[in-house]
Amino acid sequence: MRSLTRSDGRPPKWLNGLRRKANALCALLYVAGLIYLACIVWPSFNDRTYFSENALLPGLVDDEFVHRERTNTFAKQLREVVQTRYGKEYGMPHDWLLEQLESIGLEAYAQNFTAFLPGISGAVEGTNIFAVMRAARAPSVESIVVAVPFRSNTLGSIGLALSLASFCREQIYWSKDLIFVFTEHETIGMQAWLSAYHRLPISSLKADPLAAHGGAIQAALALEATDGSTPFSNVDIRYNMINGQLPNLDLVNLLVKMTEKEALVPTLYMQEDPHGQDLYTEKGYWKLAKTSFKGIVAQAFSRADSGLHSVFGAYGVQAVTISPYGKGRTKSQGGWVDIGRLLEGGLRSVNNLLEKFHQSFFFYFLPSTHRYVSIGVFMPAIGLLMGPVLIKALCVWLDLNDEGESSADGDAKAKKETKSESALAVLPLIVIAHSCGALLYFLPYLLFNAQASISTNDQQLFQAIATIAITLPICPWIIQRNLADKDFGVPSMVVLRVVALLELALIVGVTAVLNFGIAVLVAIFVAPISTITIPFRSKIGWALNSMALVLLHPLVACCVALGVYTALTVPVPPTPSWLAQRAFEQTVDVTVGFIRDSLVYQSHLYAFFTLALFPIWMMFWTIVHHRSE
Amino acid sequence: MKRQRSEVKRIEKTEKTDGNEPLFVRSMDVASAAVVVQVCYLFNPFGIASCIAMTTSVFHNFLIAAALVAFQSGRPYVSASVLALVSMLGLYPAVLMVPIALHYATAGGNSKTPFDWTAFCSSIAVFCSVWAGALYMIVTLSGSWQFLQSTYLFFVLVPDLTPTVGVFWYFFTEVFDHFRLFFLWVFQLNIFIFVIPLALTLRRSPMMLFHILLILIAVFKPYPSVGDAVVYMALLPIWRHLYLYIRHSFLAACTMAVFAVLAPVMWKLWIQDGSANANFYFAITLAYCTAQIFLLTDLLYAELRHRIHMTHGIRVVDESGTEAKIALS
Numbered sequence: 001m002r003s004l005t006r007s008d009g010r011p012p013k014w015l016n017g018l019r020r021k022a023n024a025l026c027a028l029l030y031v032a033g034l035i036y037l038a039c040i041v042w043p044s045f046n047d048r049t050y051f052s053e054n055a056l057l058p059g060l061v062d063d064e065f066v067h068r069e070r071t072n073t074f075a076k077q078l079r080e081v082v083q084t085r086y087g088k089e090y091g092m093p094h095d096w097l098l099e100q101l102e103s104i105g106l107e108a109y110a111q112n113f114t115a116f117l118p119g120i121s122g123a124v125e126g127t128n129i130f131a132v133m134r135a136a137r138a139p140s141v142e143s144i145v146v147a148v149p150f151r152s153n154t155l156g157s158i159g160l161a162l163s164l165a166s167f168c169r170e171q172i173y174w175s176k177d178l179i180f181v182f183t184e185h186e187t188i189g190m191q192a193w194l195s196a197y198h199r200l201p202i203s204s205l206k207a208d209p210l211a212a213h214g215g216a217i218q219a220a221l222a223l224e225a226t227d228g229s230t231p232f233s234n235v236d237i238r239y240n241m242i243n244g245q246l247p248n249l250d251l252v253n254l255l256v257k258m259t260e261k262e263a264l265v266p267t268l269y270m271q272e273d274p275h276g277q278d279l280y281t282e283k284g285y286w287k288l289a290k291t292s293f294k295g296i297v298a299q300a301f302s303r304a305d306s307g308l309h310s311v312f313g314a315y316g317v318q319a320v321t322i323s324p325y326g327k328g329r330t331k332s333q334g335g336w337v338d339i340g341r342l343l344e345g346g347l348r349s350v351n352n353l354l355e356k357f358h359q360s361f362f363f364y365f366l367p368s369t370h371r372y373v374s375i376g377v378f379m380p381a382i383g384l385l386m387g388p389v390l391i392k393a394l395c396v397w398l399d400l401n402d403e404g405e406s407s408a409d410g411d412a413k414a415k416k417e418t419k420s421e422s423a424l425a426v427l428p429l430i431v432i433a434h435s436c437g438a439l440l441y442f443l444p445y446l447l448f449n450a451q452a453s454i455s456t457n458d459q460q461l462f463q464a465i466a467t468i469a470i471t472l473p474i475c476p477w478i479i480q481r482n483l484a485d486k487d488f489g490v491p492s493m494v495v496l497r498v499v500a501l502l503e504l505a506l507i508v509g510v511t512a513v514l515n516f517g518i519a520v521l522v523a524i525f526v527a528p529i530s531t532i533t534i535p536f537r538s539k540i541g542w543a544l545n546s547m548a549l550v551l552l553h554p555l556v557a558c559c560v561a562l563g564v565y566t567a568l569t570v571p572v573p574p575t576p577s578w579l580a581q582r583a584f585e586q587t588v589d590v591t592v593g594f595i596r597d598s599l600v601y602q603s604h605l606y607a608f609f610t611l612a613l614f615p616i617w618m619m620f621w622t623i624v625h626h627r628s629e
Numbered sequence: 630m631k632r633q634r635s636e637v638k639r640i641e642k643t644e645k646t647d648g649n650e651p652l653f654v655r656s657m658d659v660a661s662a663a664v665v666v667q668v669c670y671l672f673n674p675f676g677i678a679s680c681i682a683m684t685t686s687v688f689h690n691f692l693i694a695a696a697l698v699a700f701q702s703g704r705p706y707v708s709a710s711v712l713a714l715v716s717m718l719g720l721y722p723a724v725l726m727v728p729i730a731l732h733y734a735t736a737g738g739n740s741k742t743p744f745d746w747t748a749f750c751s752s753i754a755v756f757c758s759v760w761a762g763a764l765y766m767i768v769t770l771s772g773s774w775q776f777l778q779s780t781y782l783f784f785v786l787v788p789d790l791t792p793t794v795g796v797f798w799y800f801f802t803e804v805f806d807h808f809r810l811f812f813l814w815v816f817q818l819n820i821f822i823f824v825i826p827l828a829l830t831l832r833r834s835p836m837m838l839f840h841i842l843l844i845l846i847a848v849f850k851p852y853p854s855v856g857d858a859v860v861y862m863a864l865l866p867i868w869r870h871l872y873l874y875i876r877h878s879f880l881a882a883c884t885m886a887v888f889a890v891l892a893p894v895m896w897k898l899w900i901q902d903g904s905a906n907a908n909f910y911f912a913i914t915l916a917y918c919t920a921q922i923f924l925l926t927d928l929l930y931a932e933l934r935h936r937i938h939m940t941h942g943i944r945v946v947d948e949s950g951t952e953a954k955i956a957l958s
Contacts, residue, residue, distance in 0.1 A: 245902060316903040362904035397879055501881060510890050513898065513909075 003476055015398070018053075022395045026388035027529055033384030037520070040381070041288045041347035043279050049366075052359035053250045056349045058257045063341040064171075067163045071336045074100070076158025082155065084123045090152040092184050097129045097158075104166040106131035106180070113192035113207040115598050116181045118461055128193045132212050133169055133178040143214030144350050145317075146221050146343065147308045147503070149186040154269035158182060158222040159224060160336050164343060175351055177214035187304035191311045191601055198315050204599040219251055219350045219357065220319035221343060222308035230335045231328030234267050235259045237341070237369070238321040241313030242299045242601045244515025248311035248318045248357035249364055249372060251350075255320055256369045258345040262338040266369045269294040273368040295365045300517030303593060306599050311601055318357045321403070325371070362517065376515075382512040385523035386505050393501035400494055421466045426492045430499060433618035436472045441610040443468060444595045462588040469555050469614070473621050493626050497534065500619035504530055507612045518608065526613075527554060533620045545624045553617060554609045556585065562586040639898045658869045670863035674889060679856030686856030689719055692858055697724065697839065705733040705752045713759035720784050721846045724824050725839060730834035731828060785817060792910060794892070795853040796918060799911045820849045830933070837932050840864055844925045848918050858921070871931035877923045884920035888913055916922050 011206035018025065039045055050222045051058060076445065077100075081093045094110055102110035108131040115124040120455030134140055148154060148161045165180050183189030192207035197217075201207075225232070237259070239252050259266040267273075271291045306319030328334030363375035447464055504526065529548050550556060563583035567574060574582075597603035670676060677687050692715040699708035708729050716723040734749035735742060767776060783789070790798045796818060804812050823845055831838040840861055848859040872878075891913045898905035 245904065251703075313902065356903065358903070362902075394879070502886070506887060506890055509887070510894055513891075513905075514894060519821060 011398070013041050018391065019395050019398060022391055026391055029384050029387040029391070030528055033381055033387070034524070036384055037276060037378075037381045038289070038378050040373050041292045041367050042238070042285060043367075043371060045366065046371050046377060048100070048254045049249065049256070049372050051250060051253055051371050052146040052573065053357065055352050055354050056250060056254060057352055059261050059345060059351045060209055061345070062342050063261075063347055064101075065164065065167050065340045065344045066337060067167055067340070068335065068337045070166060071163040071340065074157075074162040075156045075336075075446050078155050078159055092129075092150045092182075096314055097182055100162055101129070101131040101165065101180070102239050104131075104162070104171050106133050106165060107212055107621050109211040111193060111196060111198075111208050111210055112187065113205060115156055115192070115206075115600060116204045116515070117187050117599065118447075118592065124185055124188060124191075126189050128181060128189045130179060130181040130182045130210075131165065132214050133174070133180070134166065134214075135174040136172050136229075136416075138175040140177050141215040142175075142218050143179050143216070144219055144221070144224065144347055145179045145181060145185065145217055145312075145319075147181045147190060149183050149189070149308055151186065154224060156230075157225045158342075160225075160340050163275045167344070168347070170388045173348075173351070174246045176218060178347065179214045179217075183308065187311050187601060189613075190308045191304075194311060194429050200315075202600065202602070216317070216356070217312075217317045220309060220312050220317055221255075221346055222319065222321040223323075223339070223452055224307050224321055224344065225324040225339065230329075231331055232264065232339070233326035233328040234270075234272070234324070235339075236267050236270055236323040236325060238323060240302045240306055241310045241319070242603045243313065243605075244299045244302055244517055245313035246299070246362060246364065247309070247313075247320055247447075248362060250357055250360040251320055252366070254349050255322060255342075255346055258342045258349075261345065262342050263333050264338065264342070265326075268366055268369055269298065270325075282332050286594055288371070288522035292365060292367045295367075296517040296520060298517070299365065299515060301590075301605065302515075302517075302603075303597060304424050304603075314602055337553070344485065351450065362378065363513075365516070378516060378520075379512065380520060381509065382523055385527050386508055386530050389501050389505045389508075389511055389527050389558070393498050395507065396501070397498050400491065400498070406468070426496045427445070428613075429496060429622055430517055430619065432475060433615040433622065436475065436618055437611050437615040439473070440468055440614055441607055444606075459541070459588065462591055465591060466555060469553070470575065473553075473618065475618075491622050496619055500616055500623070503531060503619075504616050507616065509610075510575070511608065514604075518605070522613070524559050530616075530620060533624055542624065549617070549621055549624055554614055556592070558590060559583050559587045562590065660727055660870065665791050665866040668860065669866060673854040673862055675862070676859040677821060679859065681852065684854060684856055685718075686854055687857075689722070690856065690860050692718070693722060693725070696729070700729050700732065701836070704749075705729055705753050709752050709756040710759045713756050714763065715755075717760055717763045718740050719850075720781055721820055721850050723756075723760075724820060724842050724846065726753060727824055727828050728835035728838035728842065730756075731832050731838065737835060749879050780958070784851055785813070787813060787816075791905065793897075794914045795848075795850060795918055796915070797851045799907065802907075816849075816851070817858070820845060827929075830929075833870070834932060837868075837928065840868075841925055841928055844921055844928075846870075848921045848925075860953060868928065868931070871928070871935055874931035874934045875927045877928070879929050881920045881923040881927070884916055884923075888917040888920065892917070895911075 028197050064277055078096070081096045082090055085091065085093060098110060099118070100107045108129065111128045111130065112126065115126075117124060125598060132143075146158050148162070149532065154412055161182070165178070168174070168178055181190070183192055183193060188205070192205050193210070193446050195202050195205060196207040196210045197213060199209075235255075237252060237255050239247050241247065252570065258268045265272060268291055271287065274281075274287045278284040278287075302310065307323065309321040312319035319624065322339070324334075324339050326334075364372045365378065378413065414421035442463060444461060447461060507518050508527075510528055511522070529552055533545055533549065533557070551560060560583070563579055564588070567579055568580050591606075594603065594606040594609070598606045649744075651824070692711055696708045696711040696715065699705075699711060711727065712722060712725055712729065715727075730749045730752045733752045734745045736745060736748065768774060787797055787801060790802055792798050800816070801809070810892070824842065827838060827841060827845075843861040843864070847853055847861065850857065894911070895905060895910040895913050899907060899910050
């Protein structure tokens with residue numbers, strides 16, 4: 001308490017210094033934040049990965065999976081069945097799978113589900129097939145899940161999973177049940193299975209209850225090799241889950257180690273690690289930086305399309321997807337059997353666990369498969385990037401208080417009245433800004449009613465949202481025209497500015513714990529603009545400020561970002577009109593995708609943009625377009 | 630020298646009425662305070678949250694507000710009875726009897742009137758007898774004294790360590806069994822021991838004492854909830870004349886806002902996702918307790934400073950004419 005005010009009640013001395021140098025300090029902190037982010041990728045500032053959970057004993061056992069013939073037979077038979085029955089449509093042969101699983105000796109069941117999604121007319125129906133292998137000598141209180149999605153190009157993976165199931169059935173050392181799940185419609189099926197397993201119903205997903213359970217799921221491994229030709233050379237390890245959640249780092253490290261044990265190269269986001277001697281060079285640095293950037297973007301905009309593991313996070317289950325790819329050089333390595341041994345090693349390690357994964361980090365990002373950046377190292381970046389916002393809010397608040405105190409005593413009363421009245425007058429503006437955000441959030445659910453047969457397609461949904469999002473900013477204009485200027489004098493805009501800055505800092509700070517990727521991206525782009533958003537008097541300042549804010553409007557920012565990304569990744573330099581069209585189409589996809597994700601997977605990205613960021617944007621828009629006479 | 634001194638005193642006396650308006654309570658503030666307090670109570674997010682959760686803190690708050698109304702409208706015995714009911718329910722609001730008894734004993738707040746011990750004791754006697762009567766009724770209705778185990782002994786012995794927004798649970802998960810009784814005494818005494826110096830300091834300002842004790846109870850109860858904070862937050866607008874001297878309003882308000890958003894997030898990360906652990910949640914509830922303590926000390930400081938300025942004017946000048954600095958010693 002002593003350090004925050006001096007004993008006579010006046011602010012401490014360092015506060016005056018802060019207020020004098022506020023602008024310089026804000027700029028310095030922001031630049032320091034960017035430099036900090038660039039620095040933590042450098043290997044000297046982060047650590048090599050290690051195993052925290054000693055019980056895992058990774059890679060200590062000899063792998064015994066050798067069933068090449070069995071794997072090939074299963075895969076070939078599956079291909080034949082699918083082709084004879086469904087031809088090019090690649091429907092899922094449920095009864096064939098049930099039959100095979102039962103012939104292996106497992107309890108095999110089917111689960112039906114129906115999903116109602118906006119933008120898709122009619123319901124999406126499907127059936128999951130799952131089999132439970134009970135542990136021979138242990139009570140069935142815990143389980144490990146092996147999940148494979150059914151797709152036209154995952155037939156080989158399904159064959160491997162079947163043969164792995166038959167192998168596991170013959171072993172006696174399992175202490176946890178193994179559950180093999182084959183899902184239809186990929187992550188929608190997985191979400192239906194999980195919601196039925198944990199008995200947590202989801203409104204837009206009608207999933208039949210499961211006929212068998214296996215206890216608390218300790219870990220889940222999803223296999224998703226595209227049917228490229230074996231031998232594979234690399235294994236892509238995907239670990240980003242919905243809402244920016246990440247599995248325990250021990251699980252990721254385990255699979256990296258298992259991959260290397262089979263002489264395959266583990267990659268993250270299809271990026272290989274820099275070689276040993278390149279680690280501390282510039283070439284290595286750019287590789288690390290690229291993987292880190294892809295990691296942050298993947299965590300920020302985590303959709304369910306990276307693999308079946310992405311939906312396990314909401315249920316507190318650690319899950320990772322293995323995706324073998326690439327062209328191996330020798331036929332003796334990288335075949336299906338090696339992938340099977342990789343999975344076997346992973347399953348046997350998880351089998352050793354005494355407690356659920358809790359030792360290693362849950363908040364991290366990975367510049368390479370052998371280096372990690374933990375929360376203690378990357379969180380100061382958010383502090384540095386958000387520091388300007390907080391300092392600005394503090395300085396503006398103190399200036400507001402000083403205006404009241406420094407005037408003569410006779411005016412003190414009048415000034416205090418206007419300050420408190422303007423503080424109250426700003427309340428309607430805040431309420432309106434948040435109501436606009438709430439309207440935008442609830443709009444898709446109002447338009448899309450699962451029970452009725454009203455269904456809108458993608459375009460209509462997006463048009464509705466875009467119309468509202470673009471016309472809502474006119475509200476502050478209308479309000480300010482109709483009410484007298486005395487109510488919204490400059491002091492109230494200043495109070496609104498403090499509220500908006502504090503709310504932005506709060507939202508970004510809270511999101512940094514939940515989903516670091518989106519928090520750091522918002523901090524990098526929104527923080528500098530928000531500190532300079534003031535009701536300018538000059539025309540040029542007003543115009544520049546308006547333009548910057550327009551670029552920050554969530555829809556516009558999305559469009560611009562996707563346009564930039566497309567321009568960078570497309571091999572041929574595109575024409576501006578084609579680029580604009582592509583960016584627009586992708587914006588539609590992304591927006592509707594966010595809405596679908598929030599319905600099916602309980603993803604909070606749409607809520608973040610509409611309920612959290614859009615009201616703050618509206619408040620800044622109100623400040624910039626304030627009419628002062 | 631003498632004439633200079635008397636001149637200075639006369640100047641002070643005339644200046645007293647001129648520049649000292651902010652010190653006084655204005656009549657329009659009193660009128661608007663009623664509406665503002667209502668609005669603050671009805672739209673308090675913590676109040677709305679405890680309504681949605683359908684907790685019994687609604688009843689506690691209602692009874693405390695009723696006791697306050699009776700207290701301020703000059704009915705100390707009614708106030709003591711209602712407070713006995715609240716104390717019967719929650720035990721810790723019993724400390725609120727101290728400001729009520731003090732008010733009845735000083736009867737108006739003028740520092741010249743003597744302390745009326747009979748009034749003090751009679752109000753406390755009414756409080757105790759109503760509480761005893763209510764307890765007797767419970768014993769006759771339930772037939773035994775077993776209810777004590779589930780009510781008062783539950784508060785005192787803290788057997789259940791479900792995480793709350795208080796400070797007890799985290800500490801008592803770690804304490805060794807042979808020290809448990811000692812720490813129970815220390816933690817429970819925390820509420821009652823601070824009443825003595827606060828009552829001595831604020832014996833002429835029982836309303837401020839009541840308010841401060843509300844905050845104290847909300848922080849140091851064994852099983853607090855955010856619903857306990859609703860009443861004292863709603864009462865803050867009545868100290869309009871003290872706003873000049875409140876120093877940490879910005880910090881406390883920001884901390885409360887951060888707590889309101891971050892506590893559910895940390896809870897979800899710990900319990901549902903399994904990513905965080907108890908430390909994350911305890912850290913944010915500790916910040917909440919700290920914000921409440923800042924508010925408490927701010928109110929106390931503002932009240933004491935206001936007293937000084939009421940006797941010496943808004944600008945305290947010493948004999949040489951320079952402005953004096955007022956330090957909290």
